[in-house]
Amino acid sequence: MSLYARRVTLPAITPLVLQKRVIKVFSEDGTSRALEVPNDVTALHVCQLLIQKNHYIDDQNWTMFEELSTLCLERIIEDHELMIEVQSKWDMEEDCRFSFRKYYTKYEFFKNPENYFPDLMLSYSSEVNGAPKSVDTVKMFLSTSTYPEVQGYLYMSEKGKKSWKKMFFVLRRSGLYFSTKGTSKDPRHLQFFSDFSQSNVYMLLSARKVYGAPTDYGLCLKPNKTGGAKEMKLLCAESEGSKVCWITAIRLYKHGKQIYQNYLRPHQTSDPSSQNLSSMRSISENSLAAMDFSGHKSRVIENPTEVLSIALQEGLLWRRKSCGRISSHGIPTSSQNSTMNFAIHLSQPWFHHNISRHEAQKMIVQQGLVNGVFLVRESQSTPKSFVLSMCYGQKIKHFQIVPIEDGGDLFYTLDEGHTRFTDLTQLVEFHQLNKGILPCTLKHYCTRVTV
Numbered sequence: 001m002s003l004y005a006r007r008v009t010l011p012a013i014t015p016l017v018l019q020k021r022v023i024k025v026f027s028e029d030g031t032s033r034a035l036e037v038p039n040d041v042t043a044l045h046v047c048q049l050l051i052q053k054n055h056y057i058d059d060q061n062w063t064m065f066e067e068l069s070t071l072c073l074e075r076i077i078e079d080h081e082l083m084i085e086v087q088s089k090w091d092m093e094e095d096c097r098f099s100f101r102k103y104y105t106k107y108e109f110f111k112n113p114e115n116y117f118p119d120l121m122l123s124y125s126s127e128v129n130g131a132p133k134s135v136d137t138v139k140m141f142l143s144t145s146t147y148p149e150v151q152g153y154l155y156m157s158e159k160g161k162k163s164w165k166k167m168f169f170v171l172r173r174s175g176l177y178f179s180t181k182g183t184s185k186d187p188r189h190l191q192f193f194s195d196f197s198q199s200n201v202y203m204l205l206s207a208r209k210v211y212g213a214p215t216d217y218g219l220c221l222k223p224n225k226t227g228g229a230k231e232m233k234l235l236c237a238e239s240e241g242s243k244v245c246w247i248t249a250i251r252l253y254k255h256g257k258q259i260y261q262n263y264l265r266p267h268q269t270s271d272p273s274s275q276n277l278s279s280m281r282s283i284s285e286n287s288l289a290a291m292d293f294s295g296h297k298s299r300v301i302e303n304p305t306e307v308l309s310i311a312l313q314e315g316l317l318w319r320r321k322s323c324g325r326i327s328s329h330g331i332p333t334s335s336q337n338s339t340m341n342f343a344i345h346l347s348q349p350w351f352h353h354n355i356s357r358h359e360a361q362k363m364i365v366q367q368g369l370v371n372g373v374f375l376v377r378e379s380q381s382t383p384k385s386f387v388l389s390m391c392y393g394q395k396i397k398h399f400q401i402v403p404i405e406d407g408g409d410l411f412y413t414l415d416e417g418h419t420r421f422t423d424l425t426q427l428v429e430f431h432q433l434n435k436g437i438l439p440c441t442l443k444h445y446c447t448r449v450t451v
Contacts, residue, residue: 019038019039020036020037020038020039021036021037021038021039021084021087022034022035022036022037023035023037023046023083023084023087023098024097024098025046025050025064025098025099025100025451026067026097026098026099026100026451027099027100027101027448027449027450027451028099028101028363028366028448028449029448029449029450031450031451032451033050033451035049037083037084039082039084040082040084041082041083041084042079042080042081042082042083043063043064043077043078043079043080043081043083044079044080044262044265046064046083046098046100047062047063047064047079047100050062050100050451054449054450054451056449060106060107060263061102061103061104061106061368061444062100062101062102062103063076063077063100063101063102063103063106064076064077064083064098064099064100065077065098065099065100065101065103066086066096066098066099067096067097067098067099068094068095068096068202068229069094069095069096069097070093070094070095070096071094071220071222071229071232072204072205072206072207072210072211073202073203073204073205073220073222074099074202074203074205075200075201075202075203076103076106076251077098078251078255078258078259078262079262079265080255080258080261080262083098086098089224089225089226089228090226091226091227091229094229100449100451101366101367101449102367102368102444102446102447102449103366103367103368104367104368104370104373104444105244105368105369105370106368107262107263108368108370109138109248110138110260110263113137113138115371115394116244116245116248117137117138117148117150117245117248117249118241118242118245120152121150121151121152121242121245122137122148122149122150122151123148123149123151124140124147124148124149138252138260141249141252141253142252142256142257142260147172147173149170149171149172150170150171150245150246150249151168151169151170151171151183151185152168152169152237152242152245152246153166153167153168153169153238154166154167154169154178154235154236154237154246155167155213155214155215155235155236155237155238156169156178156193156233156234156235156236157211157213157233157234157235157236162212164212164213164214164236167179168182168183168184169193169235170185170190171246171249171250171253173253174195175192175193175194175195175196176192176193176194176195176221176250177190177191177192177193178190178191178193179191193221193233194221194233196221196250196253196254197254198223198224198225199221199222199223199224199228200221200222200224200254201219201220201221201247201250201251201254202219202220202221202222203218203219203220203243203247204218204219204220204234204235204236205218207236211234213234213236214236215236215237215238215239217236217237217238217239217240217242217243218234218235218236218237218243219234219235219236219237219243219246219247220232220233220234220235221233221235221250240369240394240395241394244369244394345376345423345424345425345428348376348424348425348428349445349447350374350375350376350428350445350446350447351375351376351377351424352375352376352377352446352448353377353378354377354378354380355377356380357380357387357389357398360375360377360387360389360396360398361389361396363375363446363448364389364390364391364396364446365396367444367446368391368444369391369394369395369396370391370443370444371391371392371393371439371440371443372390372391372392372440372441372442372443372444373390373391373443373444373445373446374388374389374390374391374442374443374444374445374446375388375389375390375445375446375447376388376389376401376424376428377389379400379401382400382402384403385400385401385402385403386400386401386412386424387399387400387401388401388414388438390438390439390442392438392439392440393439397439399414399437399438400414401413401414401424401427402414402416404417404420406420409422410422412424412427414427414431414436414437414438415436415437419436428442
């Protein structure tokens with residue numbers, strides 16, 4: 001018997017880091033887009049891709065979320081996290097998905113730390129002399145030599161029971177602890193609760209309804225591994241401000257200086273990370289492109305800033321044309337003015353028609369409890385009236401916008417007629433510059449975007 005050696009050509013093996021996967025990203029309006037992405041794609045890259053495809057303005061508030069609908073949990077996916085790695089930890093029996101939306105609280109604590117770290121909830125290590133200024137608090141979270149401790153009461157879900165127990169908790173760089181004896185921080189009385197190296201912090205949605213929590217200000221520490229739902233630990237704060245403080249501090253302790261570098265990233269089209277966008281493509285519906293038809297030849301507008309500028313110019317032109325329409329006798333009638341004033345706000349991104357008070361509050365919470373986040377909606381209790389819903393001091397306030405008629409003309413007012421506006425757009429634009437009777441000026445509008 002003779003043996004023959006035959007050369008076999010093996011197919012080229014694609015390095016694991018270069019292989020592509022498909023992820024599906026949802027937006028608040030229920031639309032979704034499937035994206036083919038490489039294994040090393042980060043949350044930041046996916047955000048930039050969607051911003052680019054939809055011609056949005058990159059204001060650093062666009063955020064990827066991980067939503068675990070079955071467990072009523074969601075969390076921010078930090079800009080540097082790998083999307084495929086996050087997806088690989090999902091359990092098959094759970095309803096998990098990626099969500100893309102604005103979140104104004106994402107890095108707000110770097111700008112206004114005093115709103116996120118109340119003095120009563122902070123204590124400092126012995127190396128710190130005196131009480132530091134709030135602007136230094138964030139730096140201490142990022143430092144390895146000094147550290148602030150977050151302390152306060154939290155409700156803890158007792159394992160194997162449906163009851164919640166109020167305990168005094170202490171958050172340190174090494175993890176989260178609770179005291180077995182009042183508010184004592186003596187090492188003998190502190191019991192380890194959870195660390196952050198192998199867990200992620202989630203916001204607990206519908207805490208009262210789903211988990212029987214004493215408040216709706218819930219958070220959860222869940223192991224970032226398959227099957228981690230069985231080991232997740234539920235907590236509940238006494239206020240929204242307290243909950244935000246705990247979550248923000250855990251984010252800083254878990255991600256360290258990386259989260260600060262994410263915040264400082266330059267907004268430049270020449271950013272090397274933008275080159276990775278070419279390796280991703282949409283495999284769902286085609287994107288619409290902004291076109292300029294003002295010249296002899298049409299062109300696609302690539303610059304998002306130019307898109308916004310042209311849209312604003314066209315909006316103002318449409319408004320002037322609308323206001324200049326006259327009746328057959330050459331004089332605008334009161335009914336025509338009323339109709340125009342009523343319709344001019346319908347195309348505004350901050351207007352949300354007849355959503356309920358609860359839906360308005362949910363939308364503002366989802367997009368971040370930052371001073372000046374707002375939307376306008378139709379009033380469900382008072383016909384022909386509107387409501388301005390806005391955030392201030394991490395609380396949501398509602399202001400009635402009342403229509404009044406004077407000399408056959410229709411006006412809108414927030415202060416019983418002392419200040420009058422011909423339409424809702426004028427009212428909003430005024431309060432974006434002047435706070436008037438509001439607690440602060442209107443800064444960020446809530447809008448539902450389409451991916």
